Amino acid sequence: MNKIRKTNLYILGGLLSLGTVLMAADHIDAPAVVGSTADITDLYAFEGGNPDNTVFVANVQGLLAPGSSASFDENVLVEINIDNDGDLIEDLVIQAIPRDGIMYFFGPYQPTQTGLNSTINEDTQYLGQVAISTGANAITSEANGISYFAGLREDPFFFDSNQFNAIIGGMAPGGFNNPGNDDFDGTNVLSIVVEVPNSLLGGTFSHPAGTGVEVFNTWAEAKRKQ
C-alpha cells in the first residue's frame, strides 16, 4: 500500500469514525436505537421444514451475554411486513407483542393503515400466542397451520465486526484477516420465529433484479407505543 492510499484511508477513517459504530447486520445500526429494546438485529426468511411454508425470524436486542436477563419490551411491537406487488408498501403484516410472559401474534392480515404508524387489529382472522422461552427448551405453539416461537436463542449471525470497524476507521490498510474472528460467537439474542403457510402470504411478482423468480418483499419494523 503506497503512501497516498494510506493518507486517503486515514482521512476517510476520520470521516467515517464519526458516524459508524460497527457494522453488524442491523445490530446497533443507528444511535437512536443502540442498546434500545427496539433495536432489530436481523431478519431471516427461508423455506420451512415443510416446503409449503415460509419461516420468518426477527431478532432484537443482540450481543446479549450468556445469563443476560434481557426481555422483550411490552411497549415495542415487532412487525413483519409483506409487499405482494413490488410497490414497497406493505399489503400484509404479521405483528408480535409481549404481555406478561406471553408473545401474542396477529396476522398475516391487511393493515388498515400503512407506513410509520401501526395499530393492532385484535379481530383479525389469524391469532396466535406462545409462552416466551427463557432457557434451552423452546416452547412452541401452533394455530391455523402457523407455528410460533419467542424467546432467547443463540445469535446465528457471524461476522468479524471489529476488523470491519478497524477498516473503516482507517486502522487496517490490509483489510480483513484470514481467518477472521467471529465477534458474535457466544452471544445470544431475543428471537421471534413464525412459520406461515405460503397460501396465507399473498401474491408474488417478478424479482426486481430481473432474474425471473417470483418473489414477495419483506422487512421488519420495531414500533414503540406512543
Next chain:
Amino acid sequence: MKLNNFKNISAIFILTLGFVSCSSDDDVIVIDPPVAVDFSGTFSQEDQMGRPGINTVFSATPDIENDFNVTIPSQQGAAFQSLFETQLANLHGAFGATYENNILGLDITTLTTVLASDVLQVAPDAPTTYFDGTNVLTGRTLTDDVIDVSLILLFGGQNGDRFNGQDTNGDGTPDLPILVTDGVSNSGETPSNTFPYLEAPHGS
C-alpha cells in the same frame, strides 16, 4: 390459641371478600374475570431492516442512520440512493480505487439503487438463499454468509475477487487489501431442521 384461630378466620374472610368483589346481587360468588389484555394504541416506527448491514455500511453519519430507520421503504430510494452512492465511492477512494461493476454487472448507481430500498425478496416457490452460487436474493437462511456476499457485491468487481489480498508485484507480500471476505464462515452455526430452527441460547 383462640387468638390464632381468630386470625386465621379473619384471613379467610378477607380473602373471600376479595373474591366476591364482582359478585352480583344474588348469592352466587363470582370470581373476577382475568383482566383483558390491552393491545390498544398507536405504535410508531423506530427501527427498520430488510437486508443485513445496509444502514450501517451506507449511512455515513448518525443523522443519516437515524433517518433511514424511520423512512418507509417506498421512500428510501429517493431519500438515500445518492448518499449511498457517495459512501460506496468514498470507501473505494480510501483504497485509491474506484468502484468497478460487480459480478452481477451492476454499476454503482444501479447497485445503490437496488440496495437503498431496504427490503428482502423472498421466493415462496424457489430455493431461498441470499446467494448460493445460483440463486440470488431469494431469501436469507440462518447460515447464509451475508457479509461475504455483501462484500463481494460491493468490492469484488466483475470477478468478485478484486480485493482479496493479492500480491501484485511478486514480492511475497500482499499489495491489495482483503475486502471481499471477513474470514469468518458459518461453521460455528448449527441450526436445527425443525421449528424454531435457532439454537438454544449460550449459558442455558
